[in-house]
Amino acid sequence: WISRYLFGRRCDDVRSQEIDQARTETISNAPAGSEAWNGTYGWRARFLLTLDEPNCTARVLARVRLVGTITAAQRSAWETAIEAAWNSRFKLCRRSCCCSDGLEIATDIQFVTSGEHQVVNVGASTTNMGNWGASDTIDVSHEFGHMLGALDEYFTVNGVNWGPGRQ
Numbered sequence: 001w002i003s004r005y006l007f008g009r010r011c012d013d014v015r016s017q018e019i020d021q022a023r024t025e026t027i028s029n030a031p032a033g034s035e036a037w038n039g040t041y042g043w044r045a046r047f048l049l050t051l052d053e054p055n056c057t058a059r060v061l062a063r064v065r066l067v068g069t070i071t072a073a074q075r076s077a078w079e080t081a082i083e084a085a086w087n088s089r090f091k092l093c094r095r096s097c098c099c100s101d102g103l104e105i106a107t108d109i110q111f112v113t114s115g116e117h118q119v120v121n122v123g124a125s126t127t128n129m130g131n132w133g134a135s136d137t138i139d140v141s142h143e144f145g146h147m148l149g150a151l152d153e154y155f156t157v158n159g160v161n162w163g164p165g166r167q
Helices: 002-007 072-086 139-147
Strands: 014-028 039-052 057-067 103-112 118-123 131-133 155-157 160-163
Touching (some): 039 139, 057 139, 072 139
Parallel strands (some): 057 118, 118 131
Antiparallel strands (some): 014 155
């Protein structure tokens, strides 16, 4: 409100940008039985980000192409689980923003046959960002976070001790 009043700033800015950012993390100190997690991992966070100041929202759209067999019901379950896990949980703050409480982040996963941001192989179990279990609705939400650029928050990641997994 102050920005609008003092500087005549209009709060009608809506802009979109494709995000494509390299991400890396080094996991260490995995406990006995989980040592295979220790190592350095790299991937690309890719999605379309739309900032909508009039509605105080930031929309994250990830287009995912699936390779493998999955039913419409399983795809729908993935979408429901992912969007429930990520929608309205975080806010994006910008200095020049007219939204004093930040822009609420809403995620949208779309399954496409081309023009994808990410490719997911459908299998029996979820093992990483690119390999999801068709019947899994828990770990896919975690892996979707990597598509957005989120690092893991278990064991020690990039020198920060997060504690045990599955917290």
